[in-house]
Structure formats: structure tokens, C-alpha cells
Amino acid sequence: MIAMAWPTDITVTDKGRILEVVYEDGDVIRLTAERLRVESPSAEVQGHGPGQKKLLVGKENVAIIGVDPIGNYAIKIAFDDGHDTGIYSWDYLRKLAN
């Protein structure tokens, strides 16, 4: 029934600049904190509908300071610029990497 991408390891490295996700099927993705920050699925970034997305700039130096599990399906990432409302599902993380 549940056949979505499933991670086994989520690691923040390079002083909070890189998030590495190892999936069950062997796929390994590496995302920069900057990309995760500007593509945050939070309504603060995406708005509440098409065309409302905010373009963020100046986030080259942003770093991840916290990762919390959300139920069985996602993580919430806290950044050092104060943004911590984005919930990144396993699938969304993989989508960002492609």
C-alpha cells in the first residue's frame, strides 16, 4: 500500500549547509540549505495558491540548525534565519533533488 520513497538516514553536514538523504532503494540525494530554504514548502514561501510564491534572495549563507520528524512522512527543517515552518515530505525532498 505504502510505496512512496522511504528514507533510512537523514544527515546534516558541512556546518548546516548540506542535507543528505539516503533512501531505502539506495538513492542518495544532497541538497543545499539554500535550495531547501528558498523552496520551502511553507505557505510563508509558497503562498496560498499558484502565482503567490515568494522569490527569496540572499540565502546563500543560510544554514540548517534543526531537523524534527513530522509523523511518519516528513521532516521540519529549522534554518538559522528563523524560518522553521516548512514541512518536507520524503517525496518532496526527492523531487527537489531531481
Added chain:
Amino acid sequence: MAAREEVMAALKRVPGPDGRTPLPDSGAISGLTIRDGKVFLAILIDPAEARKMEPMRERAEAAIKALPGVAGAVVTLTAESARPVAVGPPAHGPPQRQDGRRSAAPIPGVKRIIAVASGKGGVGKSTVACNVAVALGRLGLKVGVLDADVYGPSMPKLFGLTARPQLAPDGQKLIPLESFGVRVMSIGFLIDEGAPVIWRGPMVMSALNQLLREVEWGELDALIVDMPPGTGDTQLTMAQSVPLSGAVIVSTPQDLALIDARRGIAMFNKVQVPIIGVVENMSYFLCPHCGGRTDIFSHAGARKEAESLGVPFLGEVPLDVAIRENSDNGRPVAATLPESADAGAFIEIARRVAETLKAGAPGAKPAPRIRII
């Protein structure tokens, strides 16, 4: 007309919130929009320092206005959240959560959390949750029930509980009430019967988190969560704030209920909560006068639905006046009529649930390891 790059280049000469790092490098620029020659810039700051940041704001505004082709500049200071905003070089070391917000940490002492849900209301979800909890207790498990139906709590009535929960000796947590061997917590214990709960979503979320975590559950093999109908705030809060081991879906056999049950299953799939199985409630009616059987809500619809969705079918519970009467009197049949066919149905469902818990629900996987190095 000025381009973004030119604006950012001009801002290089303006020190950011820390007084040193140039604004574009400080990570504090949270928005830049250029429209009809006007430049709108938002700088993220710690709200406590708003006054101190005013000169920076003015310098940024002046720097943009000085650019050729700029008709006007509006620079605003914003605070994204109440939490102090870190600026300058990124903080190192282990993450520190200062906002006291809770993550999806498991509840200490509670081994498994199971949601009992349905898409549609009125299918007997709470009655099934109550009796399956009692039946799991009869199978030797330590069981608790959390009534997550904040707007329409049913557990006080179903378990025949009217007392108010007492504070634990630590003065922090509430002690759940106990009935038929099951520890029960419900918002209904804390408000008068008949008093409505008229809350918006965020209040419900906070109440649920308190009912989950500020209750002295003790050691439990399984915590059964009786969900309200639908796929809304409560379901999302539960799916996000605790790792659910699985969900039991209750439906009547009629198409109208099955459509919503399918929605419920789809919702749990989306948040990667495994489906333990489907229960068909009000499956058939045996007339106490003539003994004839009537399939009031049709029959076997939930079984067929489970088969077509590829999820386990857990069992049928008949539409029986004994279940209704005893439920209304706070005497769950799984405990009070242990030899009855009705109780047998609940025991059978509980046995399947217990087996699933032992083996792990189909599709259940261990949580990923999260590390910050």
C-alpha cells in the same frame, strides 16, 4: 530600470544587522521586488532590535534610491517569527530549540499509537474504538484510549465515566480515568456534558497535544485514538505530532459511507500511516422477534472495498440493539456481555489488531535516523 543585480550590488555597501556583514551576504534580505521602477526590500531582523535597525533601514533605502532609474524605494524591517533571528555567520553545534514547540517525538511509555478513523460520521467509530480497546485489554494488553473528537467527545459516555481527572503528584500531568481495564482521557472529562466546544483549528491542535503529552499514560502496549470524522485539523495534527503505528478504518457497508472511508484511507496513505485494516460496522441486523436477517446498510461492502484497496479486512460487527443499549449505559459489550456474539466480534477484531501490532502493520517502516554532524 534597475535590475535585481544592481540593487544587490548597491546594498553591498550597507552593513547588515550585525553591523559588519554586507546586507546581501547577511542572509537577512527576505524579499526583493521591483515594480514600475519602484524597489521594495524586506530585511529580516530580531523584533527586539527594531529600533536599533532603523539606521540600517535608512541607509539601505538611500543606497537604492541613489541608483539610476529607480523611481522610489521602500525598505521594511520584518520579523518572520517571534524567535530571535540568527544573523551573521551560521550557528554551529547541535540544534537548539528555544521555542518549546514539540516535535513528533513518541510518548514515553506508550509502545504503539493506533488511530481509529472513518471518513464519515455516525458509522459507530467511537463504539468500535471503545470495544476494541476493551477487547485488547482482555487479550492481555495494557491499553489506553484518547478521545480526539474534541467537538463531540463520546468516550465519557461509552466508558460510563463522569469523574474529573486528578493532577499527578508532579502537579504537571493529568491522571487518566480507568474503566473496564482501559485508561481513558477525553476533553469531555474537563467540560460539562452538553457544553459545546466552539474552537477554531489552532485551539484543537493545542488541546490534542495536551491530551497526548500532558497525561500520565504510564506504560501502555497500545494507545487507541478515537478520531473525529473527516480529514481535517485533528487528523493532520495526529499524523504530524506522533508517529502513528497504524490506522483502523470503520465503515458501514453502504456506498455513501464507503466513499468517505476511501478518502480516510487515502489521507493516511499520504502521511504514510499504515492501514491496519477495515471494520464493517452495522454489517447486518438480526431481528430479535423473528430471527430473520436484514442487511439494512447492505452487506460486505467494506470487505469488498478493503479487498479492492489491498488493505486487510478485520471483521464485521452486527447492528444489534444490545450494543446500542449497553453503549448508552457506559457498559461496553466487549466487557459486560463477554460471551455474546457481539463481544466475540470485537474480540476477533482486537486479535487481528494485536497480531498486526506484533508483526508491524503492512508497509510500516522504521523511522529514518536523523543526525546533525
